[in-house]
Amino acid sequence: MKDIEIHNVSKSYGKVKALSGISLEVDKGEIFGLIGPDGAGKTTLFRILTTLLLADEGTASVTGLDVKKDYAMIRRRIGYMPGRFSLYQDLSVEENLDFFATVFGTTVKENYDVIRDIYSQIEPFKERRAGALSGGMKQKLALSCALVHKPSVLFLDEPTTGVDAVSRRDFWNMLARIKASGVTVFVSTPYMDEASLCDRVALIMHGKIIDSGTPAQIVSKYPYTLLAVKGTPMYPLLKHLRGMDGVKGCFSFGAVHHVSIDSSKTGADEILAGISAAGFTGCEVRLISPGIEDCFMDLAGRGHKE
């Protein structure tokens, strides 16, 4: 059974088209990642699914209920963690949790086992005001609040934005455990490296889904050979690579450039020879397997040309 179904959903804010013709399906009990840069339309889609916004066109359903008609019923069944930390800063950790439990018609005690994993980590600070918590702890509290009423679908809008690397890893471990308890998780993130932690992902850009499937499927569709190229100076190297024959695309990835090549025209050795000859020093070329980000860059680049 599909827990979330989206058919051809579009939404505009005035002249700005936030979403155009989005269709997606999310299975029960999976972690589905919506991956895309800021401004791609992720939050808008979340708000439509959590019944906070109405789509201009198309239909969507959550747990089989229509987001427009059955909004009241959906609101009982979902947990939502908005992008910004949105709990009451002047209430303590415990008061926040109690409040959200009661509002959703339950008690912390009743559903303690659902949130134990996460809440036990911040329980020592339960007297503290939520505003005085660290970023990671705020996030844990927000997740506890979203989970406290045992939702069947959990919506997490950019839960790891602005959180340190260790807390991010922790967070994804928590998500895996939440999934294990049978909750469907719909999560958005601008971090491509988190895509591999999802069961399935959809790449979103400018309000359009540019690809979807399991991370492995998306990566396997990558059409080119990918090289990691190193050399100094970096920026002229990037420009030089882009001008080389057989190079389809070149993007900077931290200390290296990821260069996609048409393997029928050129290869790692030719590239190395070419840049060395052009006077770049410390050159290194390595064959690598593409990641989601490479796929995203490629797809986004193509979308742009069209």
Add this chain to the structure above:
Amino acid sequence: MKEFAAFVRKEFRHILRDKRTMLIVLIMPVVQMILFGYAVRTEIEHARVDIVGDVSDPEVRRIVDRIDNNRYLDINEILPSSGLIASSFEKNKADVAICFGQDFGERLRKTGRGSVKIVGDGSDPNSAQMIVNYVMGVLQGEQADISAELSGEDGTAAFSPSVQLMYNPAMKSAYNFVPGVMGLILMIICSMMTSVSIVREKETGTMELLLVSPVRPMWIIVSKVLPYLLVSTINFITILVLSRYMMGVPLRGSLLLLSGVAVLFVVTSLSLGLLISVVASTQKSALLLSGMGLMMPTVLLSGIIFPCENMPGILQCLSHLIPAKWFIIMVKKIMIQGAGFPYIVKEFSILAGMTAFLLAVSVKKFRIRL
């Protein structure tokens, strides 16, 4: 019901933890009452009176003695000419001057008319009016005595004081500030505080979470409103107690009727606050809207400071739209005149109509979605 209780508890926590705001809200009526109270003092203490005129005239002498013996008025100086009054006011040596006409006593006896001029320092219009009125009272007392003495000879003798304020001759009649303060405070608490507290949830994003919850938006609003209802009740009582025991303003009408009218006005202000919270998306704009859009017109047009009767036509029309105006009229009627419900039916129904309209619009506008 448990959900609703949780909401109300949360709202009270917000308010109680924000001690500074709480303090301001509870002390504001006291401060305003004291400020307004001193601005519109009904008692004059040691007003300094300058005399211009012939002090050797027995009639003048008599009046001067009478003034000097009055415990609220002190004779400051006998001035040789009325031209010196201005400088005396400017040096802040005197508050009021009484100028007697030439041959005051003789004319009074012969023609029955004496001319007296009272010159008040109008730079502080309220106290000037008080003092001038007081001096007039004293003169009229004297006049009555003289008339009684002379009645045997040629019937009536009168001197008619003409009043002039030096710096603000067109001074408006003194207002009664207690109803004004009451209207202002209830308005601030109910509309400004409520709108800010709702908009704050929008701004911090918690409104998103609340809307996603199964709790009906109506209950969210009611729970927002409830704590401020309590706060405004406390303020209402504070103002009443202060006005009764500090200012000595009587409550001639029924307390129940007054409370009923106050409740109606509170609902009006709350629905205004709701309307603002629907329109505004940040706390800043909610504050601006309620500050500039509500408080300013209320202060200026409701008759708290400037009497509506003296406004130009267009402003008078505008003032009809200010809910506080009707509330203040009713409070004045109940408190000062001791009027019963039949005398305030018109104002009451206007305010009730406004309230119903505002409430309908704001509830209709309050969205169940973002």
